[in-house]
Amino acid sequence: MVTKEPSGIEVGSVYGEGTRELLPHQEARRKGGPEFWGVINPAWVMCSEGRRQSPINLDPRTLLHDPNLTPVSLDKTQVQGILVNTGHSLEWRVKPSSGPSVNLSGGPLSYTYTVSHLRLHFGERDLQGSEHTIANHAFPAELQVYGYNAQLYRNFTQAASQVYGVVAIAVLVQLGDRTTPALANMLQGLSSVQFGGSSSPEHDLRVSELLPTTEQYLTYDGSLTVPGCYETVTWILPNKPLYISFGQMRNLRMLKQGSSNFRRNAPIANNFRPLQSAHHRTVRTNIDFSPDPQQTTGSTPDPKPRTVTVTAATTASHSLLTLVYIHPERRVCVCVREPDSLGHCRLCVSPELIPC
Template sequence: EMKGSTWGYGEENGPSLWHKDYPVAQGSRQSPIDIVPSEASFDPRLAPIQLSYDQCTSINISNNGHSVVVEFDDSDARSVIHGGALPNPYRLRQFHFHWGEKGCHGSEHTVAGKAFVSELHLVHWNAEKYKTFGQAAQEPDGLAVLGIFLETGDDHRWLHKITDALYMVKFKGSVSDFKGFNPKCLLPSSLHFWTYPGSLTTPPLHESVIWIVLKEPIVVSEKQMGKFRMLVFNGEEEDLRSRMENNFRSPQPLKGRKVLASFK
């Protein structure tokens, strides 16, 4: 039987079974979704997305057994996102990636049924309203996640700062210092976006996320993506060594939600 800490992306503990331990998996605002541009409504009242990441302070990079995560100092309002449909600024907590196996797509959101090679999630929380990230993660307006698609082409000139650090966090549970990285360098040139009310895409699947999915992908090379696939899902002391790949959840039913677009 799958218990809280043992969910994953394998046959025996993958997304199709998460509902056994997390019934909200079949809830009314689950993520990701397939974004159908022709069915999204342009909303002229949506403010542009503004990212104030100037004083950004990354702390560490880690392998949590599901993805690679870069964490930030969120003790003050140094790095925030505002605009869009957000009621106030949300503070940057961490970012992580989802990806597929070699030659396959691994984004969580899809656009008109099309998946991308990978998806980057920048996770922010409503620190003006809630005291802790953990509390915010359970509230309907607690989190704002900025989703950025990755497609393959040339090397990305800044992603190497992350891919060069991956060897230090190959195994589950490993953490390494990772200071001074500003995720501003991972943004595409256009910040046009789609937005909708959704959830975490990993257990506990809380329906607490205002999603902001950027329309324009960033470009990375196959070689850079290959470095992500050298990570493993398991701890160093475990016998089993399974490559970290296909760590994504498929699109969930829209259930009457509206997707808004910041652009015509």
């Protein structure tokens, strides 16, 4: 499988036009950071002028509970694909002719979407890497599953700039003792993609196994996080993370932007776009965090702060959102180490890194 040198023109062409929206990364990275995207190319004006841009910070205090949000459905089809180092990010691309497609529907979606590629963002340090944040808390990495509207458009390239064109499931990734098996499978060709423009041999992947086992999620309308930042994306964020081992994270941080003969070869780590203003957008969720009626009806007020979680699951420490101490304050507590076998979080901290 042949790809050309990272040049801003041809890298990303593996598996055809369905992924050609990734090509501008090379030009953008050479000419300046994300803050310059809107002036580098007139076609990218939305990157600086758009008011529904992504990523954003997700504030648990402002979530809107929408009881009409149904679970998201993702086909359990196994497909073939390749791992690609684009020179800006790490991607797994579905082979178009690999058989039945992986379709995504339900939840906030009115159409059926076909998964085309997955993209991994990560940082050079443990406290950064994800594009989205929870209460200003960043995660070491974020896996994004992209699909295009297969009912209205032919492929991702056509859909990327069109209304209702794209869905992106953003799964936040936390450090743990072991890598989630499906994520480990996706990354099995990592040794083949050390340099920009390289790709791995084809291998099978069941994309559905990359989604955490939860029906709870957050959703909002936003944009692509790469040029041209088209505001055509329905974002869905599950309320549980994936896990990646410390060793696997070190391997990711060794990936380079340029080819093997580049004299000064920078890593692709820190390939996340800075947070964008929400501009009063509504972030909806199917998580019902209203007070328990049994504790609010006919009972004596409890003078002590009580701990309430936004999830009903007994293993709530697995969840991304945990509201702690409703009185006297609302604080977010995030599990920063993989829970034990009983579902108890080994270390929970607030966004200020204070144990809680």
